[in-house]
Amino acid sequence: MKTAVIILNWNGKNLLETYLPSVVAYSGDATVYVADNASTDDSVAYVQREFPSVEIIQNATNGGYAKGYNDALQHLDETLLVLLNSDVAVTKNWLVPVVKAFQQEENLAAAQPKILDDKKKTHFEYAGAAGGFIDALGYPYCRGRIFNTIEEDKGQYDDTVSIFWATGACLFIRNLDFKEAGGFDETFFTHQEEVDLCWRLRGLGKEVKYIGGTTVYHLGGATLETQNPKKTFYNFRNSLLMIVKNVSGIKVVPLLLLRMVLDGIAALQLLLQAKPSHFFAVFKAHFSFYYLLPRCVSKRKNIKKRRGYAAQKSIVWQYFIKRQRLFSDLIK
Incomplete structure (x- = not known):
């Protein structure tokens, strides 16, 4: 080959x-x-x-x-x-x-x-x-x-x-x-x-x-280090773009709204951790997402077939609330 x-x-x-x-x-x-x-x-x-x-x-x-x-x-x-x-x-x-x-x-x-x-x-x-x-x-x-x-x-x-x-x-x-x-x-x-x-x-x-x-x-972080606010910006924005493009049916709407709320909570945590540049990066990510949304919806229409999630659990709930930190904990 x-x-x-x-x-x-x-x-x-x-x-x-x-x-x-x-x-x-x-x-x-x-x-x-x-x-x-x-x-x-x-x-x-x-x-x-x-x-x-x-x-x-x-x-x-x-x-x-x-x-x-x-x-x-x-x-x-x-x-x-x-x-x-x-x-x-x-x-x-x-x-x-x-x-x-x-x-x-x-x-x-x-x-x-x-x-x-x-x-x-x-x-x-x-x-x-x-x-x-x-x-x-x-x-x-x-x-x-x-x-x-x-x-x-x-x-x-x-x-x-x-x-x-x-x-x-x-x-x-x-x-x-x-x-x-x-x-x-x-x-x-x-x-x-x-x-x-x-x-x-x-x-x-x-x-x-x-x-x-x-x-x-x-090595990791060679292009954008973890502490770089640009990394926060791209991760938050692109995650929302991906959801709009790939989540099937009407359920994309409540999921997107919930994710926006969770992003707000994450931004507040960043501010409390004395990371103001990352706090503002989350808000910049959302404004960029709103700007790109019409283009993203157009791409969504061109995806003929969609595949559901591989997992049906929320790792946010399991990780932060139930304190299940390992993959082996998640699959029990």
């Missing part, structure tokens, strides 16, 4: 110096690409000089994660695409178990490996961990990470299971399925665009899986 590993880069020479060597060394027969989002540093020159086997895709603008990958992938003809963050270290034979799964399962559209924290290698990483799900209120969460509780890797997720969404930090996706689903929604710019894409893939009757027989290590 022809495989392409595509690393999106924007002014990330320091990350490429640290993480690209492992990708080149351990990616076997796959073609490795660096898709550059109009960088102003010398990262492209560095790759061309130090890794001549790596192909360069030069995007005209910095369109964030969503447009950056849409632009980069449109001319690739490899069967399997691996969208890899520039701050991910891979391991020997990391591609083999996942490629094998795609060869054996024609309906498999997207997948992810085990994602551990490169700063604390004994624990899962925030962005993706051991596979993603959606709760009854439309909140994304992961096996191995619920809100800010991150589990230690003790082999509890060394399995292969169906999941609702696979992380964009290391996203394996079949080229044809990516294009059939319409690629990433560029309105999102960054954050949760992979959740939205996987939701649409599942609406097409496709399978998304976690394959725990292979591991990568993600």
Whole structure:
């Protein structure tokens, strides 16, 4: 199976110096690409000089994660695409178990490996961990990470299971399925665009899986650190956009209203935690959402089929009220 590993880069020479060597060394027969989002540093020159086997895709603008990958992938003809963050270290034979799964399962559209924290290698990483799900209120969460509780890797997720969404930090996706689903929604710019894409893939009757027989290590926060208010802005806004696009029927209305109330409570908590910039980021997210709502409703109409949630419980209730902090607690 022809495989392409595509690393999106924007002014990330320091990350490429640290993480690209492992990708080149351990990616076997796959073609490795660096898709550059109009960088102003010398990262492209560095790759061309130090890794001549790596192909360069030069995007005209910095369109964030969503447009950056849409632009980069449109001319690739490899069967399997691996969208890899520039701050991910891979391991020997990391591609083999996942490629094998795609060869054996024609309906498999997207997948992810085990994602551990490169700063604390004994624990899962925030962005993706051991596979993603959606709760009854439309909140994304992961096996191995619920809100800010991150589990230690003790082999509890060394399995292969169906999941609702696979992380964009290391996203394996079949080229044809990516294009059939319409690629990433560029309105999102960054954050949760992979959740939205996987939701649409599942609406097409496709399978998304976690394959725990292979591991990568993600630094995390290399583009936007957790403490950056922009991260808060994109997460709150894009979550609302995703709900409008993908929740079926009239139930989208009460769900959206409830989420707005919960966002207000979250904003108040941020203010009480002496994080005024994050408090205002939530309100900016809502105003941006209102502005984009007509466009989002139009996109909703173009989605012919929708798939319901993978989970019917509220992790907000279970986590904050019932104090169930681990995935194993949620499924009891």
